[in-house]
Each structure stands twice: as C-alpha cells, then as structure tokens.
Amino acid sequence: MDGGRCLGPALPPYEPLKEGHDMEALSRGVTVVQVAPPEPPLRDHLAWSLCSSLYMNFCCLGFMALVFSIKSRDRKALGDYSGALSYSSTAKCLNIMALLLSSLVFVLVVILLATGTITVASWYCHK
Numbered sequence: 319m320d321g322g323r324c325l326g327p328a329l330p331p332y333e334p335l336k337e338g339h340d341m342e343a344l345s346r347g348v349t350v351v352q353v354a355p356p357e358p359p360l361r362d363h364l365a366w367s368l369c370s371s372l373y374m375n376f377c378c379l380g381f382m383a384l385v386f387s388i389k390s391r392d393r394k395a396l397g398d399y400s401g402a403l404s405y406s407s408t409a410k411c412l413n414i415m416a417l418l419l420s421s422l423v424f425v426l427v428v429i430l431l432a433t434g435t436i437t438v439a440s441w442y443c444h445k
Contacts, residue, residue: 362390363409374420383412
C-alpha cells in the first residue's frame, strides 16, 4: 500500500484566512443535537425466578416466574422494551407471591410443630 493513497473522501486543501478578515463578523452556524436520556436497564429477574423455581416452587409460581423472566429477556434482546417490561413485571409479581406463600407455609409448619399440634415422631412411628 502506498502512503499517498487515502481511503476517505478527499478534503480540500487548507487555506489560511487573509489578514483583513474579522472573525467576529463571520456568520456562525448553530447545530442543536437533542439526546434522549438513556433508558434505565431493564431487569428481567431471572436469578430470582431461578431461585424461586428451585427452592420455593409453591403451586408452580416459581416456574411460571422463570418462564416470564425468560420471555422478558427474549423481548429485550429483540428490542421490544414495552413487551419486556410487561413480562418483567409479571415475573416480579409471581416471584413475590411465591416468596410470600412459601414463607407463610414455612412459618405455619414451624408454629404447628412448636405448639405440638403436629408431631414429627408420629409420622415415623405410624404403622
């Protein structure tokens, strides 16, 4: 490749201004560029949904949250931010419901065991 060849468009040669020109008298072009504020990153709650489906899968709510999280990630990859936001909020609600219901069941079992309403020993000795 020789050094005299350039790949871009040819620029006109530089010409210095003559001595009699006043820079303040020249017209100035104004260019206004409006930049939209960046959208906040969309959360798809995939890790939370995965934990909900593995550990607290109450009535398959964790699995459904995982499905909606994956749908949200797919929509985000396709550029459909409104669809991704809808699926993401559904996954979040399902994760919250799975967490609350699983916690309620766990607390209820602990209370019933503590009060003696149910006993673990009777399950093993029942014949």
